[in-house]
């Protein structure tokens with residue numbers, strides 16, 4: 075059987091921890107990885123593209139997909155904003171003999187681990203501190219005061235879940251965090 079058969083890589087973290095940049099780095103480094111594109115009801119940011127970063131869909135369409143059991147997992151990650159992993163996207167990636175990488179919130183990652191307890195690794199990316207987290211979210215410029223505070227509150231809560239994940243990376247220094255992530259993923263792909 076192929077070494078990469080039905081593997082899953084979960085990268086999870088509180089918002090603002092720099093997780094998405096680490097995911098992008100891993101995708102460049104390992105050609106056998108493919109990004110699992112989630113569906114969401116939030117609006118695209120300026121640099122985001124439909125079908126590449128997310129499938130940006132309406133709340134009605136999202137609810138229809140829930141009804142049709144099209145999601146491996148889904149969450150209302152922020153008040154009124156839904157995010158979900160499509161079974162069809164994971165299957166598409168497996169059919170290409172690649173390994174899906176899920177950039178997913180903490181609860182979603184726990185749900186996927188429960189459904190796929192073998193052949194799955196999880197990496198929890200931790201921001202160095204709440205102050206640093208606030209600074210990064212402000213720097214991104216995509217948040218209002220209210221949504222920034224909501225993300226900080228959620229992050230603080232999500233930190234309490236870190237014990238559920240087998241690999242923890244502290245993103246103090248981006249280059250070092252990428253090297254740590256590379257080692258973990260490299261080992262997983264070779265076994």
Ligand code: 5GP
Pocket residue numbers: 087088089112113116147148149151157158159160177178179180181182183
């Ligand atoms: P953002 O709005 O910053 O792109 O993402 C907000 C949070 O939702 C991040 O923690 C991101 O990893 C998470 N997220 C993205 N896609 C999914 C998904 O399909 N399912 C779940 N549960 N969380 C997701």
